[in-house]
Amino acid sequence: xxxxxxxxxxxxxxxxxxxxxxxxxxxxxxxxxxxxxxxxxxxxxxxxxxxxxxxxxxxxxxxxxxxxxxxxxxxxxxxxxxxxxxxxxxxxxxxxxxxxxxxxxxxxxxxxxxxxxxxxxxxxxxxxxxxxxxxxxxxxxxxxxxxxxxxxxxxxxxxxxxxxxxxxxxxxxxxxxxxxxxxxxxxxxxxxxxxxxxxxxxxxxxxxxxxxxxxxxxxxxxxxxxx
Ligand SMILES: C[S@@+](CC[C@H](N)C(=O)[O-])C[C@H]1O[C@@H](n2cnc3c(N)ncnc32)[C@H](O)[C@@H]1O
Numbered sequence: 001x002x003x004x005x006x007x008x009x010x011x012x013x014x015x016x017x018x019x020x021x022x023x024x025x026x027x028x029x030x031x032x033x034x035x036x037x038x039x040x041x042x043x044x045x046x047x048x049x050x051x052x053x054x055x056x057x058x059x060x061x062x063x064x065x066x067x068x069x070x071x072x073x074x075x076x077x078x079x080x081x082x083x084x085x086x087x088x089x090x091x092x093x094x095x096x097x098x099x100x101x102x103x104x105x106x107x108x109x110x111x112x113x114x115x116x117x118x119x120x121x122x123x124x125x126x127x128x129x130x131x132x133x134x135x136x137x138x139x140x141x142x143x144x145x146x147x148x149x150x151x152x153x154x155x156x157x158x159x160x161x162x163x164x165x166x167x168x169x170x171x172x173x174x175x176x177x178x179x180x181x182x183x184x185x186x187x188x189x190x191x192x193x194x195x196x197x198x199x200x201x202x203x204x205x206x207x208x209x210x211x212x213x214x215x216x217x218x219x220x221x222x223x224x225x226x227x
Contacts, residue, residue: 019101022075025138039179041217050216051076054137054166057212057223062087064132067156069093069121070139074102077137082109089114090131092121122148129158136165138219141190154207157226163208164223169215170194176218195220 023029027036027047036042042050054076058066063086068077071091081089091114093099099116106114119125121136122145134153143149157163168190170177184190195203197220201213208224215221 019073022073025072025075040176040219041173042219046216050166050219050221051137053214053216053221054164055080055135057162057164058084058133058135062133064088065130066090066133066135067092067126067131067153068135068137069124069153070095070098070136070142071102071116072098072138074105077135078102078105078109078111081106081111081114085113087113090117090126091115092117092119092124094118094120122152124152124156126156128155129161130156131161132158133162133164136163136167138167139165141168141194144191146193150203150207154226159226161226162223163204163226166219166221168194168218169196169200169220170218171196172215172218172220180218 020029020031023032024035025032027033027042027044033044036047060083062084065088066084068089068091070093071077072093072095074091077091081087089111091099091102093102096118099118103116117125121139121143134157136153140146140149153163168180170180180190185192197213197215200220200222201211204211204213204222204224207227209227211222211224213220213222
């Protein structure tokens with residue numbers, strides 16, 4: 001089984017989600033799947049595909065320090081973290097409510113090698129080069145100060161460390177872009193400016209090496225290594 005399939009497998013046991021949000025992110029509820037179809041033009045295979053791509057560059061049996069920002073409810077990352085019992089995991093978000101759900105989920109999944117910190121991705125409290133991996137799932141489209149977020153995630157990563165994740169990009173699906181403009185920006189879930197697949201690749205190439213960017217509909221998946 002390749003890494004991507006192993007990651008997909010890890011989610012199988014999660015079952016139905018804790019909330020509407022989780023159901024949408026994982027495509028595990030009827031309402032969630034409807035949203036995935038209407039807003040994102042994705043089916044369950046697409047969802048599994050972009051999430052597996054976002055995690056596949058983290059090595060199996062990884063034992064180093066990993067920062068996940070933002071963890072949200074941990075619906076994507078925590079089942080994956082269960083496969084890394086020797087990693088030193090730090091999860092950060094600035095919403096205590098989202099993190100409370102993540103903390104509960106970590107307990108349910110029996111994950112103990114993890115700590116939760118409330119904070120701002122644009123002003124991280126860690127020293128330079130502290131982490132071996134920075135994982136960011138569905139965060140950059142929400143972060144208000146994207147330049148600070150790119151700068152800080154790079155600063156806390158050590159040389160040769162892996163930066164990987166995914167987020168919404170514009171210009172990949174016009175109907176999704178319209179939904180984002182009309183509903184997600186006004187409600188504050190997403191904050192412009194947004195990258196395109198091309199602009200993301202260009203940006204990462206100025207800061208990192210071994211850059212890989214791909215997309216599933218309007219979600220770009222990326223991984224790269226710090227120079
Ligand atoms: C769409 S959720 C993604 C959560 C999770 N990674 C996922 O894929 O389900 C976006 C999260 O970003 C968090 N967030 C937004 N701005 C942030 C910031 N400046 N610093 C840390 N977290 C932030 C929000 O609190 C929210 O939990």
